[in-house]
Every structure is written in structure tokens, then in C-alpha cells.
Amino acid sequence: MDDTRSDIGAQGASNPFDASLLGSRLFPLMSSGVTVLQVNMGRLCNQSCRHCHVEAGPGRVEVMGRVTLEACVNILKERRYPIVDITGGAPEMNPNYRWFVQECLRLGCHVKTRTNLTILLEEGYKDLPAFFAGSRVEVIASLPYYLPDETDRQRGEGVFEASIEALKILNSFGYGVEGGLALNLVFNPCGAFLPPSQKSITEDFRKELKKRYGISFTGLFTITNMPIGRFLKFLKDSGNLKRYMERLKSSYNPVAASNVMCRQTLSVGWDGSLFDCDFNQMLGLRCDHGAPDHIEDFKGAELEARRIVTGLHCYGCTAGAGSSCTGAVA
């Protein structure tokens, strides 16, 4: 993992991403003010997907505690950030998950909760679709493809079938149906290549999921696989790393660069550390350049005008139509 940090997260003068930013007059990359507080509730997950940048799984013990969650609530109270994006791991496995969602809603935040879908079928979590619908949160669900093979190869045997079942349940609770609650799907490529155009793949998903399973959804986000965590290992093991990095780099799009999500996001790690995004979080690159890097030292004004910590991996956000936690950005 350490060599991962040094080659992919490479920063400073040797970081070609900064040179690309310079060429598009975006250097140094600055926050444009925080509108999204992204809370990573921990690395515990019921799945162990091959592309996971978090390297999450059932054996992980890093789970955000109540004190840190309370600190997040206090930040939301103080700074009035309009959106809370809850992620993990499987965030639902955090024992304080439901409490935290309700606290955010009480403060009037728009809550986006990311789910791997299969967790919704497990004992102890089957009430979640009703909980989601009752709280009217936006659900963002991972479904890399509308065919079983591609999905299972990436996310594990049987994941596709369970995901389809969970999507049907969400539809039955009014998610993703016309005039209903927001159910957005997340597509990511099943291999070392860039995602297709968000518009065209959304049309495919809409047609195929309806035809094959009677499932509907609100929208679909295409997300580029980041050269971090398990996906980086796959790139290395399969001899694809060099070519993939060249692909990302040669597809640098200045429009996507000006819209990278870190400019509006502040990301909190399970132990209260602060990051520019979930990817920097997994690389251990905390907020820097003079901005506080832990929730205990939170200073809103400083963080909202901070300089972003960038590295080679950032090319994953700026390739082609760009990529963010809410899909393409250009």
C-alpha cells in the first residue's frame, strides 16, 4: 500500500497533474466553498468488490464512532452545508447510521445515502427501504452493469441477483418511479477503460432494466475507476497500470477539471480526519496547505477556502467527461 501512495498520490513539483492544472489556469486548485459534507462512516462492508478504492470488506474494523458523528452534526449546524453524502464501506452497518440520518434531516440537509443494495436484504437491515422512504432520503445505489456476468465479476458471485431484488423492493417503496423518490444508480466500467457517455449508457440501463426486470430508476451516474486501492492492485497485477494512467492523462479535460467535486466537498474519514475527497482519504492525503486536517480542529472559513491536495490519481476525475460521486461533470 505504501508504494501505492508514493507513485499514485505523487505530489509537488513532480506531479504532472499540477502542470495540467497550470495549463488550464486552475493551479493551485482551490475550494470554491463547501456545499457537500461527505461522511465516510467506515470501511466495514458485507461485500469485497474487486474495484473498491476503499478496500472495504466484512473484516474491516474502521468504523466512525458516535463522537465523530456528533462533531459532523455540529459542523452542519454551524456551517449549514446543504448536502450530506453518506458513504462507506456499507454505511448502513454503522450502528449510528439511522440516528445520523435523522439528525441531518432535522437540520434540513438534503441527505444522499450510498448503498451497495445487497445489504438491504441482510438480517438486521431489511427495514431500511422503509426507513429510506419514511425519511425521503436520496438513494444512490451501485449497479455496475445491467448484465449479471459483468456485475458479479466485479462485485462478487450472486451480487447481481441480490441487487436486482433490492432494486425491486426500492421501486415498491416509491423509489425511482415516476413522481417518486430519487433512486440514482452508479455505473462504473468493468475493467481498465473509461466509462461511456453518461447519456447513452443511461438509455441502455433504462431500456434493459425495464425490459428484463421491470425496474425503473431516476438517473445514472458514470464513475471512472480510480487507480487506488483494489482497482490499483488489479491494474498492477494485470499489467494495465501504465496504459490506464496514460489513458487518463491523455484524456485530461479542462472543463472537467474546473468542476472536480473536491472544490465543493469536504470529506470526513472514519476517525475524524479531514480530506478533500474520498480518494485522497484512501491515499491518506489529509487536507493540507495550512487547512485543518482533523474534525477536532475544524475551522469552517479556512476549510471553505482551502487549497486542494492533488496527485496523479486526480487524472481519474478529469478524464473525458470527468467523474465525481455524482457522475460525469463535463
Next chain:
Amino acid sequence: METYYNPEDLSKFSSISEGAPELWKKFSEWYGAVFAEGALTEREKSLIALAVAHAVQCPYCIDAYTQACFEKGSNKEQMTEAVHVASAIKGGAALIHGVQMRNAAEKIGM
């Protein structure tokens, strides 16, 4: 092992411009325009390119258009069918020449 085909060479394609830069410029512009969205989508054009790459058996093009097809949103099932289309035309084209063989045989036979 030395081979005539080296995967690294794919990224050196533009070095061919050195002998004839004007011709390369014209080729690049035309190539780019051919693959842009038109009456056919970019996805359809990539699938045609993949099929033709198999018909002409160009390893560079197979490599490049396998990736391009994925990036335009095609899946392996669709790409395999495209290769079958190319193969069927190649096979059919060989086979229909059997008629010529039969004609020739007819002519020289007793």
C-alpha cells in the same frame, strides 16, 4: 522475444507523420471526422471498426477498438456478435468463390 507486432508500437502511430507531415495531418483530420457522431452513432462506428479490424486482422486495431467499443458503451456480447458478422462475410466471401471453382471445373471437365 522479438516479434513484428509490438503492443508498444500502437502509441507510436503518429511517428509515421515524420516522413510526410501534411499527409498525416490530412489523415488525422479525416479519421477524426469519420468517427464523430453522424448518421451513425460513435458506438455503432466503433463496432464497425472492430469488425473490420478482424476482417483485416490488424492486431493494433483490434486492441484499440476493443477498448473504444467498451468506452462507447458496447459490451462483450455485442462485440462478439460484431466479430461474427465480419467472420461470416469473410467466410461467405471465400465460399461463394466456390461457384467460380465449380464453373472452372465445369469448363475443363468432360
